[in-house]
Amino acid sequence: MSLRHAVLGLLSAGPASGYDLLKTFELSLENVWPATQSQLYAELGRLAQEGLVRVAAEGPRGRKEYEITEEGRAELRHWLVEVSPAVNRRSDMLLRVFFLDQVGTGAARGYLERLAERAVHEHDQLLGIREFVIGQGDDALRLYGDIALEWGLRLTAAQREWAEWAAGRVAALEQEKAPEQEKALEQK
Amino acid sequence: MSLRHAVLGLLSAGPASGYDLLKTFELSLENVWPATQSQLYAELGRLAQEGLVRVAAEGPRGRKEYEITEEGRAELRHWLVEVSPAVNRRSDMLLRVFFLDQVGTGAARGYLERLAERAVHEHDQLLGIREFVIGQGDDALRLYGDIALEWGLRLTAAQREWAEWAAGRVAALEQEKAPEQEKALEQK
DNA sequence: GTCCACATGTAAAGGGTTACATGATTTT
DNA sequence: AAAATCATGTAACCCTTTACATGTGGAC
Structure with a gap:
């Protein structure tokens, strides 16, 4: 379940909309953790519901700018430091x-x-x-x-x-x- | 969809039951293409239905020994030679x-x-x-x-x-x- | 007679991909 | 006015994991 941590990681650098995040996934995370639009919006919804992110601002065209919460930051750090990374077994x-x-x-x-x-x-x-x-x-x-x-x-x-x-x-x-x-x- | 090709590849070396294949997955394919029991039996069923494998013999305890068919061998070779391997993007x-x-x-x-x-x-x-x-x-x-x-x-x-x-x-x-x-x- | 290894199957839930669907702004 | 970009959401399908469920045959 690393998609959520990828999202939290990106938001830890500053607020962004689902659309913004999608561009980042396509550009810089393409070779590390690809994600599709469907997946992203769904995950943002779940993260918001669980209080790990929050809608900080709304813009034109229904744009929702998400911001990481303290709880989200804690979860990110916990994952980084205490959860051992999964090995990539399939090739x-x-x-x-x-x-x-x-x-x-x-x-x-x-x-x-x-x-x-x-x-x-x-x-x-x-x-x-x-x-x-x-x-x-x-x-x-x-x-x-x-x-x-x-x-x-x-x-x-x-x-x-x-x-x-x-x-x-x-x-x-x-x-x-x-x-x-x-x-x-x-x-x- | 490489599980099916892993199964075909193993059967290309000789007939085996789902149980036998499971042991092989656990022993030798563990670090290349892990598969669970549920997955294996389901895939064998599908492969048999599509004619890529066939039940060659039945043994005690409901044992079904599967054998690769010519069609299955052809699919295996096609995959090996003509389908370019997927890169492992997630890390x-x-x-x-x-x-x-x-x-x-x-x-x-x-x-x-x-x-x-x-x-x-x-x-x-x-x-x-x-x-x-x-x-x-x-x-x-x-x-x-x-x-x-x-x-x-x-x-x-x-x-x-x-x-x-x-x-x-x-x-x-x-x-x-x-x-x-x-x-x-x-x-x- | 009990235990272990053999042997197969089903169900539920999670994560990912593809496709469908819609609409608002901005740019040209 | 048209086209491109911004922007979100839903649905169906596939693969994988975990758990549940059941039963047989051989060894001791």
Whole structure:
């Protein structure tokens, strides 16, 4: 149930409407905790009912500006400090690796090579973001933004190296098997 | 919708009952694609209805042994080769980093240090698993198992290094701010 | 005869995605 | 005047988790 904490976290930096928050989710939280419009409005309603946020002001077009309450801030800090973070156990990417023996070495190598390419692409995008956000925010905000970005850079770099290494191992198996395939052809 | 492909993948290695599959999910797929008993039986029912698997034999205690069909194998290969893997976008661990400025440098550093410790622990567990599975299975199976395990090792190693680096950066900020805090204390 | 492992299923609730639905301001 | 943006809300469906529910066969 981290959506609520993402919302509380964003509101801890200042009041915002559901619409505002949605933009933030699309822009900066896209790669960390995506959320849809339906989800957001529903969660804001629940948070307000439970007293963790409150409507601080109303604007044109039914705009409701939400503000975090002291109770909300307490919940945010409690979550940050006392609740241990959930590990990300599911990985579609890795699940496929387990079954790659079903498609032969050529296709398997292709899969791993595409993973490597994707990692390079993501890494480049993060480098672009880093250029863009350099020097923004105060000391603490910049630091934690940097730390998060650095994780993305290290993760994509590691993924590239691993995928290339793995593709190499599959290629080696391919070579080993090549003589056997020639033998099989000769037998025809 | 990868649960279905996980099931097809397991059945591609040979027939099994829902109960058997559940044990496999708990043992080997625990860190890649966890699934519960309810989910499994429901999915097997759907897969059978759609003709991707079939009941090959019935045993004692209502045991139904499922077998993958040619259609199921085709779906598995299609998924492996033609459907691009979904990226894991949500990260509870990283979401918290964005809001660490809410809890002060001490608690923030503590959070990162605990992440590092956890990464070390997970890394050690994977090393243990590697010792245990060494030399099991045929060439292809061993290779892909190795590749998956290697990802786990690299990921946990990277996480440890990153978390320690990050904790260091927070400690540096703490030092920078220490004189200011002394000043603040003097003013009282 | 009791206990454990085997074996399957259903129900309720939570969280997420997609699609539907509507309307008010501001910009061009 | 039209188009884009702002702004909120609801409904249906899918996947996952937790809990409930039941019964059989083998081992000791």
